Amino acid sequence: MSKIRVGFIGCGNVATRHALWLLKIPEAQIVALCDIDPGAFERLYQRVPGLVPDLPRFSDYRQMLDTVELDAVQVLTPHTLHFEHITNSLERGLHVLVEKPMVCTSEQARAVIEAKDRAGKAVVVSYQRRYQENFRFIRDLLNDGPMGKVQYVSGLLGQDWLNLFRNTWRHDPGLSGGGQINDSGSHLLDIVMWATGARPQNVYASMEYFDAPVDINTALTARCEDGVLLNLAIVGNGAEWRDEITFWTENGVIYYRDGQVTAKLRNQEAELIPPAGPDPDNPARNFIAACLGDEPVKSPPEDALKVALFTETIWRSAQTGSPQTVAWD
Known part of the structure; x- marks a missing residue:
């Protein structure tokens, strides 16, 4: 072999x-x-x-x-x-x-x-x-399932990143290239775009540094090319871990909460849940x-380019204090 x-x-x-x-x-x-x-x-x-x-x-x-x-x-x-x-x-x-x-x-x-x-x-x-069963389940529901068009996505990633990595290379811009948005936050940006297929277009962001040399907290809103609205928060000064994403769609809603997924269709009581078992990939x-x-x-790498373009636009908006457009082309 x-x-x-x-x-x-x-x-x-x-x-x-x-x-x-x-x-x-x-x-x-x-x-x-x-x-x-x-x-x-x-x-x-x-x-x-x-x-x-x-x-x-x-x-x-x-x-x-x-x-x-x-x-x-x-x-x-x-x-x-x-x-x-x-x-x-x-x-x-x-x-x-x-x-x-x-x-x-x-x-x-x-x-x-x-x-x-x-x-x-x-x-x-x-x-x-992308390789975890719960996120593949979400993507399948959004792309091939009964949920209909995605309309609005809210996401929160919170952890005590500020203190966990204080005095490490992650707080050194020369090695990290940026703060929490460029580290754990990168996962949130990627999974939202991957699951929905949406491309953010107009972005407005604010950041808080807490006297650190890199960004710690980020709040951002974005309107995507297909009309999907995003409201994402990256909290790097959190008292505890939180990982939450909600996908509101034409026909229902999908909740991701710290590794657990449930979905509901409009006017139906039954919940849709991913198959049980360990992630095989x-x-x-x-x-x-x-x-x-x-x-x-x-x-x-082509998808990593999308994350880089989105991240650069978030930084640019936070630095200028004004909405910015993602330069996809």
Whole structure:
């Protein structure tokens, strides 16, 4: 059986999840690790005891790319480093999975798409919500089910992001590329556009920094090209975790509340709920299948470009204090 040989660029906390995913995929093999922090390797081994012992370790990702036989890499580094790591890996003929956000500007996103097309390799952006059964259920209801046209979407993502990540790279604009809207908030922006197919057009946003160097709280409203209205809140100074999205449609409403989904049709008492059971999919499985040519990429760079364009418009509106238009073309 052919195995995809994977190197990790970045071995911090998020690498744990990706390593655990890959260890469950027979066609995948982790063969090398890279991180500028020597202690990151031992911490990863402690969290993922199933890793092959004594994997080659590097502090310079370029040395890993040049000396280890690889088919693919996973880019799990701070946000502003993604662009260099992605493009250099593609230039060496490697497939790439990258954590969200793919990159921090729309210009970089377009360059990644061009590099991916030149290389003819798979690039998967790790927006894991797309692979979860509850969000696939929502998308199917909105696109192929009885709900009718989406009219209004409200969303709230709240966590104590300000204090959890204080004095880390996430609060350093040079490494994070932005605040909560560019980190956890990126998931909310992506899933709303992916589930509804809507493209925000006119955007008005306000932000609060709480004396931090990056944005913490964001409130935004948007009107999409097809008339869908959005009202989204990103709370990075929250006292507790909250993850809520409500989709109001022509014929009903869908509630997502902290992982649970219920839907109701107009004038009907019965609720629609997704099938029970564990999520059978994740970005790593899709990545390996795409590397082997067995299936298409489900969270491609083209969609990450949409998130970048939306995010840039939100920042621009908050900075100017006026509504802004998303420059899709």
